[in-house]
Amino acid sequence: MREKKILFVDDEPWFAGPMVEELEEAGYQVIFAQNGTETLEILESGESIDLIVLDIMMPTGERITDPLEGRRTGVKVGEFIRKEMKSRIPIVYLTVVSDQAVHSHIEQIEKEAGLEAIILVKPVFPRELVDKVKKLIGKPR
């Protein structure tokens, strides 16, 4: 059985470092995207991804438009994955955004897809993220 693969989306890989290390140590394979468009391209490339860790405030890239200049890019990406790509791939939102309106919007998107929204608001202990991932997609192999 292949390693489970996580797409980690964050525009600041420097800050993502320790979280990624923890996931990799737990046995997951991690690949990166640094903006909204890159995320979509990886998903559309046919690469098999088991879970997405999605930042919210990040650059859009060419394909995504966000009137708030990237402050809600992650939500737009999540919406695209559920509504356009019709994908039910688990998404863990990992963000500093604690705005209730944004959380409700994400909950609405996930609810329409019959899923429960998972939002981790930073700061988050690396272990918390790994536990959440395990709960969603099981052990790495």
Next chain:
Amino acid sequence: MTRLEELINLETLEALLDGFLKGWDGAFNVMPVDPPPDYLFPQSRERFTQFCKKVRSTEEEYKLCLESNRKHAEEAAQKGQPISHICHAGLLEIAVPIIVRGELIATILCGQRRSWNEAEEGEGRKRAAETERELGFQPGELLGLRKQTLKATEEQLDVVKNRLWRVAAHISTLGLEKIELGEKRDELSYRLRESEKIQEIMRSLAEIVQLEEFWSKVDDTLSRLCRTIGASCATLLVHDRQSKTPPIVKSVSGLEKEELVKKSYSYDDPIVMHLLRRGEPEIIKFDPSIEGTICRDIYKLHDGRNKPDQVVLISFALSGEHDANIAFFLERETDTRASLAVEKELDILTRAAPQIAIAFQNCRLFTEQKRLLRERDFYLEDVSHQLIAPLHSLQATSVRLFEHYHHWDSELVDSRLQEIINMSRWTARLARNFAWVVRASKPILRKEQMDMKGLLIGCARDVQGLAATKGVQVRVDWRSTSALPKLDVDRDLLIQAVVNLLDNAVKYADNDTEVVVTASLGTSRVSIAVADYGIPIEKKDVERIFERGYRTDEAKKRVAAGTGIGLTVARDIIRLHDGELSTSPSVYDKTKGAYRTTFTITLPRSGNRRDHRR
């Protein structure tokens, strides 16, 4: 039609007539224009002569009397003065019309006496004999009763006529006053109702608080004004003085069709001309004859009926940049009150225009305020994002170190500790940037002689953590920076400025490129340049790039919103040192295949201004 009892109390009238007719042996009677068949006023027949009592004893005869009365009343009304003649039954009758403003209200009738005039008396006898026959009385019965009736002298007749004419004139005056008062009251209450409606419209204008609401509310307001003043429709034209485009119709009210909205009209259009002139409010002729004018289009939108024939126009300044005009399209009416209204409409427009302008300006202020508040919220969110992200990473790195150090080799532990130091410095610098922009006054510089090359190398090390994740090399040019003299600067502040510049360069650099720091020496100043290869700065961005929160279009797409204060703080710090921080449009570097962007710090060779001048 005015009724007699509306003008005077009937009992008073009866008493009045009784008094005036003292000594006249015969009844009087006041008859309205269209009396019912059994009409009798005064009710009592006490003063009736025996002859008249007898004649009016049957219903048939009563009708004949009434008919005769009516005929005489009409004749008197036509002549507009009292008349006297012999009635159908053969006695004298005086008819005095009560006329108010040309309209017959009632007639005072009085008589039941024989005439002094022989010819009239002969005619009277003849008519009485005919009546006696027609109504089937005993021969001589009526004529006998007639003989008992007193004769009136010419003088008596004149006195009665005059007296009754005075009573009628008095009632006419009363009536006229009453009618005029009524009309004034109607007009006043009409104006009051109208003014209440307008006040309500003005109030609702004052309540508009959002610019998005403004256009729909102004539409509604104009519709209501149209209804209030009876205009068929109204347009609101807006002209933006800055743009060179012709004025645009922003609102059409009163017409269901909305095709005129957003349509622009040429500068030759009379209504547009008025807008541009911002002339006095005026009433102009509605002229639908020229194709492509507002009047023509309004004309086409009316379905044949009620086409307007005049336009009430007012132009005013909507805001500092916008002129506007309102045009009410009206049909001229024949009604006096309505034609008076045209002047009134100008008055209403003159009152509405400033209200609309105030509402518009309030909306803009409110919207601007809302935008600023929103911006502030986003700024706070950006700030917390900027600070929490590295703190989160710091926490995660520390936790992992704590959990694993016992089985990690010392090299790994060292690298993680170094990471923690780098991130702490990074976060501290961000915090200092924020502290800088919110501080109320400029800080006092604590200057010391600094070796610049060492300072620059230290700064480069500070951004290494971020640079490494992008494969960006931060290189301090050895040769040129070695030539830099020691400078009198505030060490911490200068480091903050340079790191801000380097951070900016790394952030906007393409992956796997180089950020280079070089120096050059002038006679009185030194320059330190930071160059990167990546997202370019265009000419239009050069000045604005130092504004707080400004980001180029390309940066918006490719780099997440930062705090937008790094360059602002850097420039502030350099200027405090009597230096300058500047940039110029990016230059395409063929050999690297990328745009090179350079920020240049210029500092006096001595950081002290007085020294520098000497």
